[in-house]
Amino acid sequence: MYKISVVGTGYVGLVAGVCFAEVGHQVTCVDIDEQKVNILKQGISPIYEAGLEELMQKNYAAGRLNFTTDYIQAYKDADAIFIGVGTPEQPDGSANLSYIATVARQIAETIEKDCLVVVKSTVPVGTNDKVEQFINDFLINDVRVEVASNPEFLAQGTAVRDTLEAARIIIGTDSKWAEEMLMKIYEPFNLPIVSVSRRSAEMIKYAANDFLALKISYMNDIANLCELVGADIQDVARGMSFDERIGSKFLNAGIGYGGSCFPKDTKALDYLARQNGYELRTVKAAITVNDDQKTILYRKASNRLITFDGLKVAVLGLTFKPGTDDLREAPSLENIPLLLERGAQVYAYDPVGSDNFRQKFPENEYKIKYVKKPEEALSGANVCFIFTEWDEIKAVKPEVYQSMMRTPLVYDGRNIYEIQEMKDAGVEYYSIGRQAVENKNIKLSNTHNTTHCLYSA
Template identity: 40%
Template sequence: MNILVIGTGYVGTTTALVLAEMGWNVTGLDTDVGKIERLRQGLPHFYEPGVEPMLRKQLDSGRLRFTAHTREAIEAADTIFICVGTPPLPDGSADLRYIKQVAEDIGRNLNAYKLVVIKSTVPVGTQRRVAEWVGAAQTEPKQFDVVSNPEFLREGKALYDALHPDRIIIGADTVSAGQRMKNMYHSMDCPILVTTPKTAELIKYAANSFLATKISYINELSRLCDKLGINVKEVAQGIGLDPRIGTSFLQAGIGYGGSCFPKDVASLLHTAHEHGSELKLLEEVVAVNRTQYMHLLEKARARLGDFSGKKVALLGLAFKPDTDDIRESIAIRIAERLVDERAYVAAHDPAAVLPAELCASVAQCSSVEQAMQDAHAVFLCTEWDEYLSIDWAAVKHSMHQPNIFDGRNVLDAGKLTTMGFFYQGVGYR
């Protein structure tokens, strides 16, 4: 089977790598020639553990190639994966312009039967629209099927998740299209659920929205824990032992970010409003997440008085560890707020870089030690392993004031307090 993956971003590149690892012949297509050239050289354009060695392996195997030639790539493919972005619009809805463009490209160049697979995260009903766009763009009628096959990848663990999925969701209108997809995934050892396209599309949004709900639930509970003098980590441990609840996504902190949860929750809310339905619980999930980081800032203000003229070390810029993705990162919101309050902010991250709009007002340091030199306070915003092994005894003497505000509740509070640090976490005194 010859598979074409259109879009070589985070999802597209990972999808192409895994399909090649499964033994299929895979071509990655992108209009960005510079990106294609880097991928041909075995150089991914984003940070994700394991991707670069897997990329080199599959290029060497001959099962993976990259191209910028749309017509030739579409004509040569049996199955076409759509993996382009669906960024949020101001009203929370998903921008489908790139999906539509790809669908029309497929229609114009359809020379034989193709199975079109939507891997991008799209609103309910998009599979039908893609089928209409492909059909309308054809110069002469050719048969094709469009199925929904949402991805469930965690940034920082995307390659592992793609190689070891916990489930595969296939939304197909026809039995034959569903069976083709099952045959393609025959080597995967996990449940495969074949359902309608609309159901598959909703499953993706519902899954991410539920996980976001767990995060906002424990974060809102952490505010009460602060007032009651209770350690929210112990509360999370206690309720997480209930198998009906589980421990995943019950780590209190400064909130969720990234390219998926904020966008997907907003899109699901927009879909509900479009159909005259209210999802009040999800609306509150968003509200909690929007304000959660401010509570840690309030703790810091209570300790420091204010931020004006004070140096704050910001550890972590990425929205989570093991990625360089700063989209909707809470660390960036904190940096912006600190700058607004006239603090001198020194940031460090092992992989992520500051957005252009903050480069003039925030210093990006090459080492943790440099960021913490003469600092009045440290904000830990991303739980990179590097930050868990800091020599706190050494850096304490270089700080102006030994104050630590742990936005992820990952540091050893007792040890740091014994060493003379003032420590505060989230829902943790």
């Protein structure tokens, strides 16, 4: 087994470090945030991820996993150093590589033995060549150091499973020494390994993620056309799914993709293409469709209602997907500001994402209230938006909307209800790519309780 250091304790770094320890390696996770490191040592995961905290506690107790801010001690005698720091998107769509550069220089000035540096962060094609040169430029001791590419393909909410039971592991190396060492590190996982060049590994990450983003945007585009011509996108998707060339995954229409990967990676690949004098028209189209799709429900509701001013608006779901507390590129971040600007009084429910959303939109600064149950948001509401398909939200019965809302008017961005059941319950219901359940007789003023307003005029 190897002595491994993992730089960064976000989704990529922390999950990788915990899983390396789980298969028997000696792992030290490094982060500059001392408070975060102290929390990790207490067995508390800073991110919401199924199964992560339990494995973290188990391997820390077994002595295979440690956390530190002391990168000098962590790097100097490591066999391999995995870099999992952020590469945030810049305004022009390019990736910010400053964190990678900082870590590379620290490694160069610290390592005292031959070492393999492995970049797990998503980086533009050619970055690892530059990282290796950068490290050698600043290298202090007479040691061998090479850089490999090992992109991650985990999905938030299932990251631990996606690492321990991955469909494949991609490794990109430019020498036999680096390839053999990285394959030995991953040998205990007993998973298929695809070994390619560094640049090919970097491109695989972008190509895979952008293909899935394309699939999502295509289905959303077809869904919008389905509404216009009277087809049902769920029927269409089911019919497509039997074709093995298409498959059954990523066929669900909705209000666009979000998270830390698809939005950033599509823009980064588009930028890379433009930098090389090429236009990736398919990827550009996916980006455009996704940007429009995120607010399609808001636009539908704006056409239905005269105003949002003074209305109680229930929002069910804040995170970009269920199973995570991550808000990055979530539709809620696009729609709630629009609702607040129009004078809406927002009552928001999310089983795990409310605390993160509260940091961006505190209750004492905005007309927003965070509630513990979906029913609290729905009580006396004039309109409801569903942005995330949490089980807790799917468990709400159609008749609850009819009985609790002042006006049972629902805009569902995840198609979690059957058209007929909402119709039978007397709910005016708009979803994605399906027939609308219209009710011209429902009015904004009725006999429901109107004591919901938090704010005086």
